[in-house]
Amino acid sequence: MHDAHVQPRPLGGRILTVPVAILTVLTLVGFYYIAKRYFFGIGAVANVNPGYPWGIWVAFDVIVGPAIGCGGFAMALLTYVLNQGKYHPIMRPALLGGLFGYTLAGVAVMIDLGRYFNSMNLLLPWHLNTNSIMLETALCVMAYVAVLWIEFSPAFLERFGLSKLRKTLERFMFVIIALGVLLPTMHQSALGTILAVNESKLSPLWWTQLLPVLYLISAVAMGYSVVAFEATLVSRGFRLKSELPLLSSIGRIILWLVVAFMFIRIGVIVLNGNLGLAFESTRAALLFWVETFLFGAAIVLLSTDRLRRTERYIFLSACALLLGGTFYRLDSYLLVYTGSPGWRYFPSVPELMITIGLVSLHVLLFILFCKLLPVLSNPPRQAAEAHAS
Amino acid sequence: MSIDRRAFLAKSFGGFAAGTTLAAGEAQALTLARPDKVASPDAVGILYDSTLCVGCKACVAACKAANGAPAVVPATLADWNQGEWDSAEDLDGRTLNVIKAYVNGTREVKDRETDGFAFVKRHCLHCIDPSCVSVCPVSAMQKHPVSGIVTNDKDACMGCRYCSYACPFGVPQFDLTQAYGRINKCEMCGHLQAKGGIPACCDVCPTGASLFGKLTDLQKEAETRISLPAGTPHDFPRGRLGGDRPANPGQTANYLKKVYGEKDAGGTQLRYIAGVPFDKLGLPNLPNHSFAATAEGIQHTIYKWFAAPVVLFAGLLALTYRSTRKGNGGAGGDAPHSSEKS
């Protein structure tokens, strides 16, 4: 029997394993370069330049990161708003993924901000520019990071036995959860609206007035995919019981989201008479087809009930969708962004190492939290097998 | 050639969905954009006449001096130039004004597109409805309501570089070489104007290629020049349009019949006239509307009266309250009921 309501518990086990050691080293290398950036300026480590003012720190860490971190948002939407309690067991890992995705995006922002010491101005009313989509995004993300920590805090409270505080928290949790859905809805769409001003610098294969809609849909789809991805890998990596039935029913939702995304996106391109651009021999056209292939592959892999009940295809579709969504964001923010004439950009090694360091930290903390805090609720595989037999 | 192919493909592939050009026109007409802003009647500006420019870079040097900007040596030149020679390749955190050359083939004739060359001066165009002001989250970018000069307040700026990213001309630039850099851009020498002066670039220009003045007067002067047949004797004013300096007697060139910046991107306060196509000079072909208008239009449509988020939040509250209180499997915050497992 599969019991969805197994109490989450820490995995325990050795802390210092080989993966943990490798991740720690990568993180430290990243932090070395971060220190260098603070002492000598952004130009000392990054290849961002006058023609390409935003590099991978923005396009990947700040834009793709939170989209991958949308697992928490997507699951909250499903579990609480659509009231599907059966998804509860994968709620906490999804939240944890989102927590780090967003927190580290915030860290990346502080690295990328040239005048980070002025970032408090974002909270001073007389400085605010309500026309700025960046303002909305920044405030929403800041608030959402706080919301995520509160949403996740029961794991700490359980671990340290603060049940009284937990009870108090539970009474107001519905407000937090509602905020945890509202805020990502606002800022994931706003990440698309940020590009609305770039009509002249973005290929019409990406630029449309519906950018916020496309960004929101693809963020939710990526959120569900990351849950499917993490759940399959976590159950494998930590030798836990598979969550396949849950993932199968999620797959159906993902399918329709991706279909809607593709319909709107291609429809806008066709209606504006810009489809011809996709058949030119340009980088934009190539990347457009890479994205289309990935999203199309996800649709095919999720198209039948049989495929959706197969672990391998759930995993592969999640991979395709994550890659597709990642490309969609990287392309529109960086790879098809038209910099000033003549300028070129390719990330430098230190720039890459900072991003790699932050991602390593993300994975490292995820592993440590799973080992030390009650995050995962799958019973160990052997126990489940014993139970079944 | 590529345009032909593009047009052909657009027809072949775009055609099946809806009759091509008509549909394209209609789809573009469905815009959420707010109306473009208009220039202040007292707005000041600069007219840059590429055909008058001799590439002496006096404006580049004067700009550096007037704004206290240090010399720039690109890393590619560092082997033979240890900083004694300012040689910026483009606008950057320390270069507010730069002269660039368009070159083609044998470079024989000035202001000719084929086998010719032309100079172009690049700095802030002081858009009438600027993207940078619209996108700045902390109001560091400001457009003066009367003069229309776009400025950056370094004490407000947090260095996100969204202004650089969004500027259709790639103008505001962050000084990446310093630990505590700042956004630098042409502010039309506001500090000199405050003392009754004119922008340093226009002040030193020997030929009047950079001409300072009231925006409306500059537009008239530009229209006069491009309307005259090539070779017509014309006195080109120097310094300030309507000022007391002797003009530069010369002849009109073979101008393109367009004043760049009159309508492009909703209009700019730096206007260009030239003999070679503007996109060859690094001035992009832009639609005649402000990008800020589109972006703000979308944003304020979504957030009109802040109604949508409030309604959405109310709905979400109701739903989450229901699902956390009524049980149905998903109660008790993010975790299952503690009572279910004991």
Place this chain on the structure above:
Amino acid sequence: MLLASLLRANGSHSLPATESTIGGMNRREFAKFCAGVAATMGLPQAAGLRMAEAAATQARPPVIWLHGQECTGCTESLLRAEHPTLESLILDLISLEYHETLCAGAGHQAEAHKQKIMQENKGKYILVTEGGTPTKDNGIFCKVGGKTQVEQVREAAEGAAAIIAIGSCASWGGIQSADPNPTGAKPTQDIVPGKVVVNIPGCPPNPYNFISTVLYLLTFNKPPELDEKNRPKFAYGRLIHENCERRPHFDAGRFALEFGDLGHRQGWCLYKIGCKGPETSANCPAIGFGDVGFGSWPVGTGHPCFGCTEKGTAFHKPIHSLATVKTLTPPTAFPTVEGAKGWPADPAAVAILAGIGGALVGAGAVAASRMRGTPADDDDTSHPKS
């Protein structure tokens, strides 16, 4: 009879065999001079030796020098040449048979000698014209020996092996051709339209440009390479602006604004006070005048170039008016609009990205291959294929 014969002190000038001197120079010095001339013209050193040989061995070509409307400044300038001195030029390199300023003889005697030389040396002599030629009212404004300058030039040009127009007046018409040009002054080329006239413009021209051209003619029996205005390219192939010692000030935007101001005293660029260097081709900044060292040319002494070597500039454009900058091509120091800027991809960074991509794809493929490829039964969700 002629100054040339009067001054002739040394009958022999066979250079190779003897220790004789040429124009006060011994053999070594003369060879050095010729090498210097060759270098001025951008010719290889061997050409200098050939020049020395030619000058020393060939029969000296007779030269007929006609003055028209001019100030004799070209001759005066030539008289002050130091290497070689004028006498070595006219005594050892050429045989100056007729020159209205330097002639010892005068009147009919001189004219008769000219006629004699022209007939004896038909097709061999060099004609040099100095000064413009008036054409209005049948050219009556300038007459020598009862003949108008037009007739004089045409007559002499008929049998000339080469024609050299020295000075701005002979080359472009000069000051008398400035508006309203009351005498209808014209350059030599316009008087003898079918002939090749080598123009050595300048007001005055640098004597060494003239001497070098003559030596070249002597050596190779053809004029040096000419530009589209028939000026020798070795001397007029570059804009003054390109070699001007004040050019860095132009590039840096430092201009004298009026005579005597700070910039003028500092030696800044004179473009703004009307220097025509940017539209005038000549080697003035490179070789200077008067053999007194660096900076001895108009711009070097603080006066803007007035464009004497350029047709339509000197005497036609006001001195204070701005030059048209004829930058042949924009200097390489200009950043181009489309030029590649920013760092190219670092191979190490590419390798890192490729490695990450490869690792992700590989790990994904391995993970996928280990997963169940068939739908799981509801009862058996926990048994992945492994």
